[in-house]
Amino acid sequence: MILPSNDYFLANGDPLAHSLSTLFSGADTSISFEIGLPGSFRDAGTEVNDFNTSAGNGLFPGLPGGQTGPNQGADENGVITSVTDSFANFQNRPTDFDTDFANLNFNNQTLYPNGIARVTITVESVPESSTTVGLMAIAGLFVFGSLRRRNNDFS
Incomplete structure (x- = not known):
């Protein structure tokens, strides 16, 4: 336009x-x-x-x-x-x-x-999907671990 x-x-x-x-x-x-x-x-x-x-x-x-x-x-x-x-x-x-x-x-x-x-x-060039998936998995584990630790602290 x-x-x-x-x-x-x-x-x-x-x-x-x-x-x-x-x-x-x-x-x-x-x-x-x-x-x-x-x-x-x-x-x-x-x-x-x-x-x-x-x-x-x-x-x-x-x-x-x-x-x-x-x-x-x-x-x-x-x-x-x-x-x-x-x-x-x-x-x-x-x-x-x-x-x-x-x-x-x-x-x-x-x-x-x-x-x-x-x-x-x-x-x-675009990053390979396996690299992207791996990085997302690591980030997900980090978030999950942080949430789990927070729940244990309040128990």
């Missing part, structure tokens, strides 16, 4: 753009890619875009308070659409929004030429 909206999200439009198969096969130990490239922002169409009911307003000084509970925005009953001008269609825009929050234009190629973030997925 892209804040301060109540239903913006990221989608690259290609479910096969980033394959994890090389991680599973062992050919690679990590993959990296950028998210939030200009043109990848979508509006889910679930709630009317209104700064008075935007979900993340409390994170941005100068914006109205936003929602105080779940699902307080008016239903839009829309469909998913591309976001071309990040917050132009929002109701109740603060007067100085365009100057105070100019850096929130995620579709601006100059501000975000490589997207808003880089994601790296890395393969890490």
